[in-house]
Amino acid sequence: MTVNDDSFTNWKIREEIAEAMIPLIGKLQRERDVTVLLHSRSLVNKSVVGILKTHRFARQIDGAELSVTETMPFLEALTTLDLGPSQIDLGMLATMYKADERGLSVGQFTAEAVAGATGANKIERREPRDVVLYGFGRIGRLVARLLVEKAGSGNGLRLRAIVVRGGGAQDIVKRASLLRRDSIHGQFQGTITVDEDASTIVANGNEIKVIYADDPSHVDYTEYGIRDAILIDNTGKWRDREGLSKHLRPGIEKVVLTAPGKGDVPNIVHGVNHDTIKPDEQILSCASCTTNAIVPPLKAMDDEYGVLRGHVETVHSFTNDQNLLDNYHKSERRGRSAPLNMVITETGAASAVAKALPDLKAKISGSSIRVPVPDVSIAILNLQLARETTREEVHDYLREVSLTSPLKRQIDFITAPDAVSSDFIGSRHASIVDAGALKVDGDNAILYLWYDNEFGYSCQVVRVVQHVSGVEYPTYPATAV
Template identity: 55%
Template sequence: MTSQHEEIYQKSWQERQDFAERMQPIIGQLYRNFGVEVSVYGRPLVNASAIDIIKAHKSVGIHEESKLRLRESLPFLEALSKMDLHSANIDIGKLAYRYLFLGGANGLTVEQYLEKELAPLKEQGISQPRDVVLYGFGRIGRILARLLIDRTGPMANLRLRAIVIRPGKKGDLEKRASLLRRDSIHGAFNGSISVDEEQGVIRANGAYIKVIYAKSPAEIDYTEFGIENALVVDNTGIWTDEAGLGQHLESKGVSKVLLTAPAKGDIKNVVYGVNHNMIADDDTIISAASCTTNAITPTLKALNDEFGIKNGHVETVHSYTNDQNLIDNYHSKERRGRSAPLNMVITSTGAAKAVSKALPELHGKLTGNAIRVPTPNVSMAIMNLNLEKETTREQLNDYLRGVSLDSPLREQIDFTASTEIVSSDLVGSRFAGVVDSQATIVDGDRAVLYVWYDNEFGYSCQVIKVMNKMSGVNVLNLPRK
């Protein structure tokens, strides 16, 4: 016989599941038809399971004094579905909480309140969609493909039209599709993938992706495939300077190039959230910097803004990469020839110095090194910093927690207070970096911070944001602070 407490809990859980399942189709329609990405306190709900939606609502209690129940946020989601919207990131958790518990209602109905809070959308024009070509289809290329395919729909700002790879043997197309379909780290593709061998196309969730085989950009005329004014995202790492990347601009149908690696020379290295406003309309070649630079720069900016940074050292504990050897073999770089799954490998990183390209005020203040470790994904940056003023562990953590919730960097910086979190828990994190507050050490003006980052998925999410900016798309984050 079940107890009264058990019955109450089971009934409550069933109610939450019912509300979450009612939310799912609305979230999907807002995303596909209007380009609206719905979240709850920064936790994305697009393509989320009912359990994920429940967990996102539960997280509100970590940050606020009161809980936010699904039955309380559902009316806001339903009201959104009846509004005239276009591309935006809308946090229904914050909207609902402020309305219900922080006096946001002020005599307004939910509909009137949303009209007021989302008014900035009316001031923003709708941008034309941009054709996208992925040049290279390795780890970052395939994750970018997944993210772009997720956004396929009538209101998509970025349309994945083609991928470019080196000529392969018979069966190559199916193998490429298989690598997109199944991933040992990020799991199975969420949807349907098929191959049209005759047309040389991968079809995925409504996206019709031409596979172009070429040895160099000079061989390609994208207009032959109906591709115009394209943004080429170079994932190969072969070219990192203007002369090399400029080859893409010689191909017909290409107008801009984005490099997913640090660039050399005068090419702008952009960390979205920190210096993305330096991207000008007439820029044709941009770099999205490295995963580590993206992971550490937002947190460093936040700390420098509040406490000032005299100097410091950043040690990256980085998962092994495709550049290393599976077993001991010759490698042109020191130590990287030793077996990646069996060794911790000390190597160099330019991420600490690269920070100054996005954050000039830290020029010459940081040193850095890296240790490659036997994990396939998710890395950590340990930042040992000397600050301009003294603080405490509680003050520093409270400040970064606030930055992660309500600041222009809230899409870049996540914050965890878990005492049990480990690297595999961060696989799929969409943030540039996640501050592990339980590991923070502060002694007067000296601070040591630990920042996790999914060096594949989190970085790719940053790349997508740069792609939008280069394409003239300004995706608003609402509500504003």
């Protein structure tokens, strides 16, 4: 047998194991509300190849690919336990088991590592929480995809309705088509049907009512059986407390804005300050995509090195508020053709840092350039640190933050020397550190941070909604068993 034959045989064995993992992962989610992760990446609804590719990511930990042959025993052990709602990381289990010197079996170690989610310690499954989308544009449709994707157990967030302005003949059919096919993010993973008479879109069995209204004050959500819902405003039309309070109609308990909030509206970046949300807070903002991209790495750098001052320059994909061709626009430069020009514009991300990181005393300035790509942006974060360091130290620190810290769902890390913007379409992280572009000179550090300003931001929005709804479950194992 040749070396190539050996490689192919090994691949087929791993394919077979990954195939056997799929029903176990699905059953844990459906029956017990357990989400199986691999180093913070969900394995739920992954294909065979998707599971194998996710395992390959683990080579960033110790330079070696983590194999399904190593993680499958932990997954099998989980199926024997009396688990409650939780997120369980197979990658962390495998890594910690290798370092454990007590001679425990995989089953014994797993039971101990996830003890907080079993037996008398487990959290009871919660009733599903209704969600309403107000507006159904780029962010609205991506949030809808995520909500449908995460509805597998039936005990999490449940998308009940979208609210839009009437658009004429076959409006609902056209909106369903936009949900089904996306030029950037590809096909919807599942099936979508439309009932025009009932004004509903059915996505993977989820019945979503389409409500037509020109103003929030025209809607009584209880008429549609919606109770205590979280409404996500994707329009950005109202950004202060007074305006957003219009959404607090019968059936709506909380309002989440997918744009920077003004005045006393809390700006929340999940992973950084989501734990500051007061239980009785009814209105909050998820800030902007750029704020979500820069705040987590900024916090990480300040925690370790101290930040005295900084400047962020965002090279941002064009958005729907720009003109395709030169035409009138209330903002002078944004009136020029988006697909044909680089456009200097403003960003509120730097000033929004103070809301998300009130303990950061450093002055952060910012500016932005819109460029002719439809998605994925890069933030260049130039920092003056409180102490001198080296490129190697910062490199290793940010790599470790992306793998094991509380910010691992927000910060990713890539070492590929040929990475370009389109590689990050569909990234679920708020930002991705480009290791090859990192620059450090004494007390000056320059971080290059990629981010999918559509999908990565939508993931952050859903995380905030999960948190305020009470369906954000704890992750096991902890950093130490």
